[in-house]
Amino acid sequence: MPREDHVVVAVAGRGFENAKKFAALHNIPKVYASYEELARDPDVEVAYIGSLHPDHRDSIKLMLEHGKHVLCEKPLTMNAKQTEEVIPLAAEKRLFLMEGVWSRFLPMYKELHRELESGSIGDPLYIHVTAGYDMRHLVRVFQKSLGGSVMLTLGIYCLNLITRVFDEDVPRKVVAVGDVVEGEGVDQACAVSMEFSNGRLANFASSSVLKLPTTAEIVGTKGTIKLGFPFWCPTEMETPGGKRTASFPTLPVPSYYVNISGLRYEADEVRRCILAGLLESPDMPHKDSRTLAVLMDEILRQIGVDYQGL
Amino acid sequence: MPREDHVVVAVAGRGFENAKKFAALHNIPKVYASYEELARDPDVEVAYIGSLHPDHRDSIKLMLEHGKHVLCEKPLTMNAKQTEEVIPLAAEKRLFLMEGVWSRFLPMYKELHRELESGSIGDPLYIHVTAGYDMRHLVRVFQKSLGGSVMLTLGIYCLNLITRVFDEDVPRKVVAVGDVVEGEGVDQACAVSMEFSNGRLANFASSSVLKLPTTAEIVGTKGTIKLGFPFWCPTEMETPGGKRTASFPTLPVPSYYVNISGLRYEADEVRRCILAGLLESPDMPHKDSRTLAVLMDEILRQIGVDYQGL
Numbered sequence: 001m002p003r004e005d006h007v008v009v010a011v012a013g014r015g016f017e018n019a020k021k022f023a024a025l026h027n028i029p030k031v032y033a034s035y036e037e038l039a040r041d042p043d044v045e046v047a048y049i050g051s052l053h054p055d056h057r058d059s060i061k062l063m064l065e066h067g068k069h070v071l072c073e074k075p076l077t078m079n080a081k082q083t084e085e086v087i088p089l090a091a092e093k094r095l096f097l098m099e100g101v102w103s104r105f106l107p108m109y110k111e112l113h114r115e116l117e118s119g120s121i122g123d124p125l126y127i128h129v130t131a132g133y134d135m136r137h138l139v140r141v142f143q144k145s146l147g148g149s150v151m152l153t154l155g156i157y158c159l160n161l162i163t164r165v166f167d168e169d170v171p172r173k174v175v176a177v178g179d180v181v182e183g184e185g186v187d188q189a190c191a192v193s194m195e196f197s198n199g200r201l202a203n204f205a206s207s208s209v210l211k212l213p214t215t216a217e218i219v220g221t222k223g224t225i226k227l228g229f230p231f232w233c234p235t236e237m238e239t240p241g242g243k244r245t246a247s248f249p250t251l252p253v254p255s256y257y258v259n260i261s262g263l264r265y266e267a268d269e270v271r272r273c274i275l276a277g278l279l280e281s282p283d284m285p286h287k288d289s290r291t292l293a294v295l296m297d298e299i300l301r302q303i304g305v306d307y308q309g310l
Numbered sequence: 311m312p313r314e315d316h317v318v319v320a321v322a323g324r325g326f327e328n329a330k331k332f333a334a335l336h337n338i339p340k341v342y343a344s345y346e347e348l349a350r351d352p353d354v355e356v357a358y359i360g361s362l363h364p365d366h367r368d369s370i371k372l373m374l375e376h377g378k379h380v381l382c383e384k385p386l387t388m389n390a391k392q393t394e395e396v397i398p399l400a401a402e403k404r405l406f407l408m409e410g411v412w413s414r415f416l417p418m419y420k421e422l423h424r425e426l427e428s429g430s431i432g433d434p435l436y437i438h439v440t441a442g443y444d445m446r447h448l449v450r451v452f453q454k455s456l457g458g459s460v461m462l463t464l465g466i467y468c469l470n471l472i473t474r475v476f477d478e479d480v481p482r483k484v485v486a487v488g489d490v491v492e493g494e495g496v497d498q499a500c501a502v503s504m505e506f507s508n509g510r511l512a513n514f515a516s517s518s519v520l521k522l523p524t525t526a527e528i529v530g531t532k533g534t535i536k537l538g539f540p541f542w543c544p545t546e547m548e549t550p551g552g553k554r555t556a557s558f559p560t561l562p563v564p565s566y567y568v569n570i571s572g573l574r575y576e577a578d579e580v581r582r583c584i585l586a587g588l589l590e591s592p593d594m595p596h597k598d599s600r601t602l603a604v605l606m607d608e609i610l611r612q613i614g615v616d617y618q619g620l
Contacts, residue, residue, distance in 0.1 A: 125499075125517070125519075125520045126440070126442075126499075126501075126515055126517065126520060126522060128438060128440070128513070128515070130436070130438070132436075132529075172487075173487045174487075175485035175486065175487055175503060175612075176485065176503060177482075177483045177484075177485055177503045177504065177505035177511060178505070178511075179505070179509035179511065188509070189435075189436075189509055189511055190511070191436075191503035191504065191505070191511040191512065191513050192503055192513075193485060193486060193487050193501035193502055193503045193513065193515075194487065194501065195487035195488070195489070195501070199489035199498070199499055199519070201487060201488075201489065201499055201500070201501040201515055201517075202501065203438070203501050203502075203503065203513035203514070203515055204513070205436055205438070205503075205511060205513055207435070207436065207511075209435075209509070210435045210436060210529060210531065211529075212436060212529055213527065213529070213534070217523065219442075219520060219521075219522055219523070221520065224523070302485075
């Protein structure tokens with residue numbers, strides 16, 4: 001995003017030294033050792049929350065209580081109950097709140113929806129999508145107290161694609177099996193089947209120990225759309241009319257994450273919505289965050305992972 | 311199969327005119343209007359049962375009672391209860407009985423197992439497979455009384471691949487959703503997730519209304535094996551070492567079914583087993599027919615299809 005649209009005025013981190021390094025790297029003028037200090041900064045209009053999952057609920061509330069609009073990384077919170085604490089608070093404070101499901105704002109995802117609307121694959125009736133990396137070097141993904149859970153970390157991208165393509169609040173039925181780390185109680189793999197109205201079905205799998213194809217196939221009555229690896233920020237899409245490619249903006253500094261410069265499209269959306277006086281984005285409305293939370297609660301319940309007592 | 315190994319001595323069909331046409335086309339000397347007559351023919355050593363699913367149990371029993379070895383098309387019967395009627399009878403009569411899961415005997419499936427044993431993909435941890443055709447022109451697939459059921463018709467190939475690759479009698483858990491024809495009570499689509507020991511997971515989908523990829527992917531810790539369309543009798547397999555192809559024997563007469571000449575390999579197996587005095591095939595043992603039947607019962611129960619009262 002150009003500087004005239006958007007300026008990062010401050011960064012806060014509980015690891016103060018890391019926050020200072022981050023600020024220096026990105027030319028951010030103010031650095032805080034706590035989110036509370038950042039929340040009190042009158043120059044901050046919008047807070048982007050990218051802390052560990054279990055912190056989201058409290059940080060969202062903190063920012064809303066201090067009059068800041070909020071963009072929070074997915075998952076919005078740890079469960080549907082927490083989601084029902086933050087969404088009404090945003091509405092009450094008349095502040096913008098959005099879960100950062102960045103895929104939805106990528107040009108390729110916009111093209112996907114145009115392709116679906118064009119009818120080129122007829123009625124989509126089956127979706128298969130996988131999301132899997134070997135993440136055993138990332139301790140946080142396997143620790144319950146840090147919100148680990150491959151469902152919350154990667155599976156949410158599968159759920160997002162499926163529920164978005166089938167354009168439905170809640171599927172008729174969702175069934176799941178999973179691989180839960182003995183003792184720790186964190187899911188490191190899951191396989192899920194979903195049933196929607198009109199005979200539409202979906203399967204997805206997610207893993208934090210196995211590299212899965214991490215692509216998506218949407219099978220319709222007349223053809224198929226395939227999203228390339230990684231499907232949540234793909235550079236390739238196959239349609240009945242041929243292959244399409246997308247590029248991502250170049251980054252001034254290297255990043256660990258693939259195609260991460262695509263985050264700018266969700267940041268654009270936040271700006272657009274706030275300038276238009278919207279309190280939620282029509283492309284990632286609160287009801288969709290509720291749907292994702294309810295589905296993840298149910299899937300985790302079925303595979304025996306409990307993030308409810310938070 | 312060469313004539314010196316195997317001769318088709320008789321054919322029987324309830325549609326006598328069709329049976330006569332079939333016999334003329336394939337130079338089969340004797341034609342019967344009923345299975346009972348064929349069962350009484352002393353020249354018949356082995357009966358191949360390819361009638362509609364609900365007839366299998368009774369025809370298997372009829373042939374066994376008359377001292378014939380039996381190769382019966384998949385599914386062996388309509389449910390686990392029926393399977394428990396025919397398997398002990400074969401054992402008691404000291405006759406060979408095998409469910410015709412022909413995939414298992416194809417050279418490509420033998421290669422698949424050699425590839426898995428080679429360790430080229432490491433430990434297989436995830437399988438995704440689909441089996442779907444638009445079969446709306448085939449009335450029998452949608453009629454309960456004719457044993458319709460996409461699970462029994464196509465889904466069984468998915469279950470066969472998954473349970474065979476994971477080399478396990480029964481998975482820890484199977485969960486399913488499906489699309490059942492209103493009124494008729496026949497499944498025309500299903501999506502299934504399965505959990506095996508050691509974190510191994512599988513998803514499959516089957517449909518009799520939608521053309522699905524009908525390919526299989528076996529994802530391991532070091533790589534992936536893909537079986538091409540249609541995965542139950544594929545001509546292509548992708549492995550980490552490259553693509554392999556297979557051809558099928560040419561047929562003297564054209565057939566509606568893809569690569570159907572591959573049935574010869576299961577016929578070879580029947581001959582081999584009987585000559586060796588075996589009562590079941592080590593590659594399609596009775597326990598595997600039991601496993602398939604129990605799994606199909608459970609999947610159909612979960613999606614609300616009832617073939618139990620038979």
